[in-house]
Amino acid sequence: MEACEYTVASIDGDYANLRRLDAPDGDLKLVARALLPEEITEGCILVYECLEYRMKE
Numbered sequence: 001m002e003a004c005e006y007t008v009a010s011i012d013g014d015y016a017n018l019r020r021l022d023a024p025d026g027d028l029k030l031v032a033r034a035l036l037p038e039e040i041t042e043g044c045i046l047v048y049e050c051l052e053y054r055m056k057e
Helices: none
Strands: 004-012 015-020 029-032 045-049 052-055
Touching: none
Parallel strands: none
Antiparallel strands: 004 015, 004 045, 015 029, 045 052
């Protein structure tokens, strides 16, 4: 499975809106914060791989 990179566009309560970096004009992806690393902030970059999100190193 290929890894995808997202930026956190916004955080709204228990959800975060993610924007795929290779499709900046595409739709936002709404993801429950329970599935994301605790330390996320708006603007940080996440990697989605093997059904998990992690902070980009």
